[in-house]
Ligand code: FES
C-alpha cells in the first residue's frame with residue numbers, strides 16, 4: 001500500500017454536514033464531513049487528546065467534535081476548542097490533526113493521502129469523456145470485496161482471464177499468441193500505463209453483449225490500464241460506436257478488504273432507462289471476478305516473481321508491479337510488517353502536507369519501507 005496518491009473516501013452523498021463519516025483506508029481511520037458551506041473535509045480520525053474516534057462524534061458548525069471530551073477540530077485539522085480549558089483559552093499549537101487535500105469529482109469525495117505540496121502531487125485521474133455529450137456515465141456503484149486491492153487491479157489488467165472467468169457473458173476471448181505478439185504498454189500520463197489489443201468475440205449465451213454485437217466485426221479491440229497504484233480502466237470497443245470505458249477507483253480498507261468505486265461510461269444505448277440494466281450486468285460480471293480473486297493464494301501478491309510462473313500474457317501485471325517498485329523507491333510504500341507489529345500499541349497517521357511546514361505533531365507518521 002502506498003501513500004501520496006488520491007484515494008476515494010466515500011460517495012459524495014455519504015459525506016454530510018449533519019453527521020461525520022468514519023472510513024478506513026490503508027489500515028488507518030479517517031473522518032469525512034462537510035462544513036456549513038458544503039465543502040468536504042477529510043481528517044485523520046484519531047483525536048490527539050486520548051485517542052477518541054472523531055468519526056463517531058458530532059458536527060458542530062464547521063467543526064467535528066470528538067465524542068470523548070468534546071474537543072473540536074476545523075476542516076484544516078486545527079483544534080478550535082478544548083472545553084475543559086474553558087471557552088476563552090486558545091488550544092495549544094500541538095492541538096491539531098492531519099487534514100488532507102480533497103477533490104470532489106464523479107460523485108466521489110477523493111482525498112490525497114500524503115504530504116507533498118500541490119505541485120509535486122500525482123494528479124487525480126481525469127475521465128476525459130465524463131462530460132462529453134456522446135458518452136453517458138452510469139450512476140456511481142460502490143461495492144466491497146474480500147481481497148487485497150493489488151490483486152483486484154492485477155485482475156483488471158489481465159487479458160487472459162476473460163474467456164475462462166466470464167464465458168457466459170460472451171466477453172472478448174483470447175486470439176493472440178502473446179509470445180509472438182507481445183503486449184505493448186503505452187503511458188497514461190506520467191502515472192499509469194495501458195494496452196489495447198484485438199480480441200475475438202465469442203458468441204454469448206445471453207446478456208447485453210449479444211445486443212451490442214449486431215453490427216460488431218469479428219475482431220474487437222479491448223484493453224485496460226492502471227493509473228497510480230489504485231485505479232484501473234477497462235476499454236471495450238465492439239465497433240467505432242459501441243464502446244464501454246469502465247473506471248474503477250479502489251480504496252484498500254486493509255490488507256484483506258477493498259472498497260471499489262465503479263463508473264461505467266458508455267458510448268451507445270444512451271437511453272437512461274438502460275442504466276440499471278447495464279449496472280446489473282456489470283455487477284454480474286464483477287461477481288464472476290470476485291468468486292475467483294477472493295480465493296487466490298497467497299492473499300497478497302508474492303514479494304518475489306520466483307514464487308509464480310509468469311507468461312507473456314502477464315506483461316501488464318509485470319508492468320504494474322514495476323511501477324509499484326518505482327513508488328516504493330520514492331519511499332511511498334507503507335511498511336506493513338511494522339504496522340502489523342505495532343498495531344494496538346501506536347496510533348499512526350499518514351503525514352499531511354502541513355507536516356512539511358509545521359512541526360510538533362502528536363501522532364507518529366505511518367512507517368514506510
Ligand atoms: S479523546 Fe478526544 S476529546 Fe478527549
Ligand SMILES: [Fe+2]
Nearest residue numbers: 162165166289
Ligand atoms: Fe474479469
